[in-house]
Amino acid sequence: MNSAQLASALGDSLRDTRLIVVANREPYIHVRRTRPAKGVWNWLRGRRESVEVEWTRPASGLVTALDPVMRACGGTWIAHGSGNADRETADARGRLKVPPDKPAYTLRRIWLTPEEEQGYYYGLANSALWPLCHIAYARPVFDESDWQQYVRVNRRFADAVIEEVAGQRAVVFVQDYHFALLPRLVKEARPDVTVCQFWHIPWPNREAFRVCPWGEEILHGLLGNDLIGFHVQYHCNNFLDTVDRALESRVDYEHFAAWRGGRPTFVKPFPISIDPTLWTGPAKAGDRTAEVKNVRQALGLNGQRLIFGVDRLDYTKGIPDRLKAFGRLLERHPEWRGRVTMVQVGAPSREHLTRYQALMAEVESCVEAVNDKFKTDHWLPVIYRAEHHHPDALGQLYRAADVCVVSSLHDGMNLVAKEFIAARGDELGVLVLSEFTGAARELDMAVHVNPFAVDAFADALHAALLMPPADQRKRMRALRERVATHTVFDWAGALLQAACRMEAVR
Numbered sequence: 001m002n003s004a005q006l007a008s009a010l011g012d013s014l015r016d017t018r019l020i021v022v023a024n025r026e027p028y029i030h031v032r033r034t035r036p037a038k039g040v041w042n043w044l045r046g047r048r049e050s051v052e053v054e055w056t057r058p059a060s061g062l063v064t065a066l067d068p069v070m071r072a073c074g075g076t077w078i079a080h081g082s083g084n085a086d087r088e089t090a091d092a093r094g095r096l097k098v099p100p101d102k103p104a105y106t107l108r109r110i111w112l113t114p115e116e117e118q119g120y121y122y123g124l125a126n127s128a129l130w131p132l133c134h135i136a137y138a139r140p141v142f143d144e145s146d147w148q149q150y151v152r153v154n155r156r157f158a159d160a161v162i163e164e165v166a167g168q169r170a171v172v173f174v175q176d177y178h179f180a181l182l183p184r185l186v187k188e189a190r191p192d193v194t195v196c197q198f199w200h201i202p203w204p205n206r207e208a209f210r211v212c213p214w215g216e217e218i219l220h221g222l223l224g225n226d227l228i229g230f231h232v233q234y235h236c237n238n239f240l241d242t243v244d245r246a247l248e249s250r251v252d253y254e255h256f257a258a259w260r261g262g263r264p265t266f267v268k269p270f271p272i273s274i275d276p277t278l279w280t281g282p283a284k285a286g287d288r289t290a291e292v293k294n295v296r297q298a299l300g301l302n303g304q305r306l307i308f309g310v311d312r313l314d315y316t317k318g319i320p321d322r323l324k325a326f327g328r329l330l331e332r333h334p335e336w337r338g339r340v341t342m343v344q345v346g347a348p349s350r351e352h353l354t355r356y357q358a359l360m361a362e363v364e365s366c367v368e369a370v371n372d373k374f375k376t377d378h379w380l381p382v383i384y385r386a387e388h389h390h391p392d393a394l395g396q397l398y399r400a401a402d403v404c405v406v407s408s409l410h411d412g413m414n415l416v417a418k419e420f421i422a423a424r425g426d427e428l429g430v431l432v433l434s435e436f437t438g439a440a441r442e443l444d445m446a447v448h449v450n451p452f453a454v455d456a457f458a459d460a461l462h463a464a465l466l467m468p469p470a471d472q473r474k475r476m477r478a479l480r481e482r483v484a485t486h487t488v489f490d491w492a493g494a495l496l497q498a499a500c501r502m503e504a505v506r
Contacts, residue, residue, distance in 0.1 A: 001487055001489040001490045001493055002275075002277070002487070002489055003068055003069075003071065003072035003275070003489055004072070005489065005493075006069065006072045006073065006489040006492060006493050007072040007073055009493050009497065010072075010073055010493065010496055010497065010500070013496070013497060013500035013501075014073065014171070014496075014500065016168075016169060017168075017169045017170060017171055017500070018075060018076070018164070018165060018168050018169065018170040018171070019070075019073055019074065019075030019076075019170070019171055019173065019496070020075060020076050020077075020078065020161055020164055020165065020170055020171070020172045020173065021066060021070060021075065021076070021077045021078065021173045021174075021175065022078045022079075022157055022161060022172065022173070022174045022175060022179055022182060023062060023066070023077065023078070023079050023175035023176065023178075024079065024080050024121065024125075024175075024176065024178040024179075025058055025060045025062055025063055025079060025080070026058070026063075026077070026079035026080065026081060026082065026083075026086075026107060026109060027057065027058075027063045027066070027067045027070070027077060027079070027098060027099075027107065028055050028056070028057060028098045028099060028100060028107060029055065029056055029057075029058055029082060029083035029086065030053055030054070030055050030083045030085040030086050030088075030089040031053070031054055031055075031056065031083045031084055031085050032051050032052070032053055032084050032085045033051070033052055033053075033054055034051055053085045053088070053089065055089075055100045062175060062176065062200060064274065064275075064415065064488075065272055065273075065274065065415070065488045065491070066175070066488075066492075067099075068275045068488060068489070069488065069489065069492040070104070070105045071099070071104040071105065072489070073105075073492075073496075074104060074105045075105050075106070076105065076106040076107075076108055076164050077098075077105060077106070077107050077108070078108045078110065078157060078160050078161060078164065079107065079108075079109060079110065080109070080110055080112055080117070080121075081094060081109030081110060081111055086109055087109075087111070090107075090109050093108065094108050094109035094110065094111065095107070095108050095109075096109075108160060108164065110156060110157060110160055112153060112156075115149065116149050116152060116153050116156075118149070118352075119143075119145055119146040119147075119148065119149025119150065120146070120149045120150045120152070120153040120154075120178070121153075121178070122350065122352050122353055123141075123143055123145075123146030123149065123150070124143075124146040124147055124149065124150035125150065125177060125178045126350055126353065127140065127141040127143075127146070127353060127355075128140045128141055128142050128143075128146065128212070129177045129180075129212075130177070130201065130316075131355075132204060132208065132209065132211070132212055133177065133201045133202050133203060133204050134201065134202060134316045134409070134410045134411075135202075135204070135208075135409070135410045135436075136315050136316045136409045136410050137409075138315055138355055140211070140212070142211075142212065142213050142214075147213075147214055150181070151181060154179055154180070154181040154182045154185065154221075155181075155185060157179060157182055158181075158182045158185035158186050158189070161182070161186050162186060162189050162190060165190060165193055169192075169193075170190075170193050170194070171193075171194045171195075171196065171496065171499050171500060172186055172193055172194070172195045172196070173196055173197075173198070173495075173496065173499070174195065174196070174197040174198075174225070175197070175198060175200065176198070176199060176200045176201070177199060177200075177201055179197070180218045180221045180222050181217065181218070181221035182221065182224075183195045183197055183221060183222060183223075183224035183225040184220060184221040184222075184223070184224030185221070185224070186224065187224040187225075188224070194226050194499050194500075194502050195224060195225050195226055196225055196226055196227040196228070196229070196495065196496075196498075196499040196502075197222065197225045197227075197228050197229070198228075198229040198230075198270065198272075198495065199228060199229070199230050199235070199239075199412075200231075200272070200412050200413075201412045202230075202231075202235050202238075202410060202411075202412050202438075203230060203235040203236075203238045203239045203242070204238060204242075205238050205241070205242075206238070206241045206242040206244075206245045206246070209242050209246070210245075210246070215242075215246055216246060216247060219242065219243055219246055219247050220247065220260070222265070223243070223247075223249070223258055223260045223261075223265045224265075225265050226264075226265060226266065226499065226502045227265070227266050227267075227268065227495070227498055227499055227502065228265060228266070228267050228268075229267075229268055229269070229270040229495050230267070230268075230269055230270070230412075231269065231270070231271050231272060231412045231413045231438035232269050232271065232438045232441055233269045235269070235412070236256060236267045236268065236269055239267055240253065240256065240258060240267055243258045244258075247260065248260075252264070256268060266498075268498065270491055270494055270495045271413065271438065271441075271442060271486065271491065272413050272415070272488065272491045273415070273418055273483065273486050273487050273488050273490065273491050274415050274418045274419055274422060274483070274487065274488050275487060275488050275489070276418075276422035276483050276484055276487060278391065278422075279391075279395050279398070279419050279422035279423040280422070280423070280425060281395055281396075281399050281423055281425060283425075285426075288399065288425070288426060291396055291399060291400070292399060292400045294396075295396050295397060295399075295400040296400060299341070299343060299383060300380075300383075301341055302378070302379075303339075304338070304339055304340055304341040304379070305336075305339060305340040305341070305402045305403075305465055306340075306341060306343060306400060306401045306402050306403070307326065307340060307341070307342040307343070307401065307402065307403045307404075307405060307461065307465075308342075308343050308344075308345075308397055308398070308400075308401035308403070308404050308405070309322055309342070309343070309344045309345070309404070309405045309406070309407070310344075310345040310346075310347075310389065310394060310397070310416055311345070311346060311347070311406075311416065312346075312347045312349045313346040313347060313348055313349050313356065313359060313360055313363065313386065314349055314350075314356070314359070315355060315356075315359050315409075316408055316409055316410055316411060317407070317408050317409070317411075318407035318408050318409045318434065318451040319344065319346060319359075319363050319366075319407070320359075320362050320363060320366045321407055321409070321451045321452065321454065321457070322344070322405055322407040322451065322457075323342070323344070323363070323366040323367060323369075323370055323382065324366060324454050325407070325451070325454050325457035325458045325461060326342045326370060326381070326382065326458075326461065327366075327369065327370040327373065327374070327381075328454050328455060328457070328458035329458040329461045329462055330370070330373075330374050330381065331458075332455070332458055332459075332462070333458075333462050336462075336465070337374055337376075337379075337381075338376060338378070338379045340381075340465060341379070341380070341381060341382070341383060342381065342382045342383070343382075343383045343384075343385075343397065343401075344363075344367070344382060344383070344384050344385070345385045345387070345389055345394075345397070346360075346363060346384070346385070346386045346387075347386075347387065347388045347389070348360070348386060348387070348388070360386065363384070363386075364384070364386075367382045367384045370382050394419070395419075395423050398419065398420045398423035398424065398429075399423050399424065399425075399426070399429075401420075401429055402429060402430065402464075402465065403429065403430045403431075403432055403461065403464045403465060404416075404417075404420040404429065404430070404431050404432070405432045405461070406431070406432070406433050406434055406437065406439070407432075407434050407449065407451040407457070408434045408436060408437050408451070409434070409436060409451055409452070410436050411434070411436065411437040411438060411439070412438050413437065413438040413439050414433075414434075414437040414438065414439045415439075417431055417433055417437065417439045417443060417446070418439065418443075418483050421443070421476070421479045421480055421482075421483045422480070422483050422484075424476055424480070427472070427473045427476045427477055427480070428469060428472050428473065428476065429472065429476060430447060430464040430465075430467050430472055430475070431443065431446040431447065431475075431479065432446065432447045432449055432460055432461060432464050433446040433447065433448055433449070434448075434449060434450075434451050435448045435449065435450055436450075436451070442482060442486070443479055443482065445474075445475040445476075445478040445479050446475070446479065447460050447463065447464050
């Protein structure tokens with residue numbers, strides 16, 4: 001399904017019904033940038049710098065997935081306004097039309113105080129719920145003041161939803177773990193509105209969830225939804241098992257629903273994906289060859305094979321494990337020394353948090369360890385870039401790579417794996433994929449690895465580098481077929497059509 005087909009499929013279902021998306025991350029950010037002043041007039045007046053307002057799209061898998069859906073369907077996206085020029089580009093209520101260059105839907109920005117952002121986002125959401133839901137051996141931090149800010153921000157967003165709905169019919173589509181309380185708040189004010197939520201990260205088993213001091217409140221809030229979606233069935237099972245143990249409710253395993261307060265919440269798997277057309281690259285073989293040559297020259301490669309990884313700098317992504325496996329490859333297979341280079345891009349993330357600061361230091365230490373041990377005058381084993389890359393640049397790196405590595409220790413889905421596949425129109429390249437990602441359940445023709453098993457991981461990299469082109473093509477064709485036929489529009493269509501069916505019977 002593409003964007004036009006999605007708009008057509010939802011056209012009748014959403015007729016006379018507002019679509020409202022709620023997410024922490026906004027799809028477009030406005031920022032002020034200082035640049036050298038241009039023009040004779042500025043020079044005569046002694047101005048050496050000028051301040052310009054620019055818009056950008058954040059590096060976010062959620063934005064990448066949902067923005068095409070909103071452009072296809074229209075509606076309103078409610079989010080935290082985080083850019084330093086966001087206020088001056090929105091109206092008095094925080095509203096503006098986006099995308100800025102081709103308006104298709106409304107963005108409504110919510111302004112948070114520094115205390116609210118610290119407690120709700122960096123505190124409860126990312127220091128408590130994020131590690132609680134990921135099996136990455138980072139201890140969650142539960143702080144009462146963070147919880148109070150989380151409650152406060154959820155209520156502020158719920159109030160904005162209710163205001164945007166006004167007196168109309170609506171489907172409210174809530175995103176992720178930042179808004180576990182919001183569905184119940186909306187439902188109590190507007191029981192006639194259909195509320196659905198997609199939980200983009202894993203759901204832990206019931207014993208792990210028990211440590212959360214506010215577990216009952218979170219579950220009660222989530223059961224305000226009419227429909228909750230997870231990436232895979234296993235997370236649905238964990239959620240219902242948790243509800244069954246923790247709350248006074250009736251869990252219906254036959255229909256996968258939980259009844260609380262006389263109404264059901266259905267729990268279903270909806271594997272998220274991408275828009276593969278955004279990653280196609282040059283159509284002509286000659287242009288693809290030239291692109292790959294330019295990328296390799298820019299990286300300073302001289303005939304070396306290229307292993308590529310790109311991740312947000314997060315402890316769930318297994319970047320240190322990947323670097324250690326690459327080092328072990330060079331130990332166990334010295335024939336690769338000087339013949340293969342790993343390029344790792346790590347986009348900085350949540351730099352306010354101590355755990356993420358420690359991760360950045362650990363990654364840099366791992367890079368230095370491999371390079372110090374194996375580098376020569378003419379070869380650097382690991383090239384590391386701790387920066388955000390534009391999607392066009394990432395697409396070029398995907399197409400230039402011989403191997404793409406996704407080594408998450410635990411991941412709800414992981415869209416990098418699907419982006420790499422979509423970018424490989426030449427049907428070459430090997431995807432090495434952690435078995436602990438949701439994507440591994442769909443992409444069975446990838447080379448699956450356990451990122452905790454460093455020797456087996458190194459052997460998998462060795463096998464990927466040696467894989468014959470015919471085997472690469474066989475695997476990549478199957479992977480590309482899966483990504484092409486299960487797009488972000490199929491994901492959104494399935495979830496929203498399910499929600500619309502509930503709305504239609506009210």
